Amino acid sequence: MALSHAILSALTERPCSGYDLAKQFDGSVGFFWHASHQQIYRELTKLEQQALVTAEAVVQEGKPDKKIYRVTEAGKLQLKAWIAQPSKCTPTKDDLLVKLFVGYLVPHATVQATLEHERAQHVAALEAYRAIEQKYFADPEAMSLAARFQYITLRNGIHFETSWLAWCDETLATLETLPADRASPWAKPGEDIHP
Template identity: 45%
Template sequence: MSLKFAVLAALHEQPATGYDLTRNFRTRMANVWNASHQQIYRELSKMTEEGLLEVEDVPQDSRPDRKLYRLSDAGIADLANWLTESQGRPPTRDPLLVKLFGGDLVDPESLMAEITRQRQNWRQELDRYRDIEAEYFSAPEQVPFRFRLQHLALRKGIRSMESNLAWADEVVAVLNHEIKSRS
């Protein structure tokens, strides 16, 4: 999958500026797709050239005009076509898992430090996802279908972070056992 379809899906919800899209990718879509400000603007430019987006210049006082992007009919058709295609699972490339494969070559304390840092990241991510859920989906059964689907995507992120934290507890238990046995 490319960034193109994540942008199309975000604009399907509502027209947005590049700034709005960047903010959306950092908040509501954070567990769905990761993209930098520059990547989003490059993609918007390319998609506009391809006729997938329409752009409206919105005048602003004492600032350059804002560009408001919305899906064109071709963009809607491209997104709808992609939605019907089967998607494979993305390949796993996780440096932490690779470290476990060679972890017996180093002190268990160094692995413990690594897993502790990762746990902290996962905890922060989980807290952020829960904040998004509280802000946007406090009553998910009362929102339109499209937002219930988005809530399910967010729930996947929440469950993934919860699973990562539970798995980290298992790793910590094994590392603690090894550290004690070496004492």
């Protein structure tokens, strides 16, 4: 997926300024597609040049003028064509997993501390998702079609965080049962890889 598709997707919710889009991005699409505010502004310029969005200048009292961006019919067509294409499975890039792969190189407490730090972030993410669910999606039967699709993506986030936390807790429990032997699997018997 290109950033352009994420921006077009966000703008279909409502036309808005680049600033408002960047804030909206942080609270919706940004949960599964990260982009800096600078990247968003650059991409908006490209989308406008390609006639996939239009920008209407709005005069503001005591503030610089702002542009309100809207998806054009061409932008909607491109978004629909993109939705119809099969998605590619994204390879995992997770430095925590690389650290765990060679976790035997350090004391278990070091690995546990790293996991506990990551766990706290995932707990916070799950709590944020649950709060969004309660605030905006408390009654799935009363949702609009658009809201139901947005809820589907939120449920993915909730399932991911729940699954990740279960794996983390399992891993922390496993670390408690591991022997303190820190030898490399390639070391000679009895050879410790630490000074």
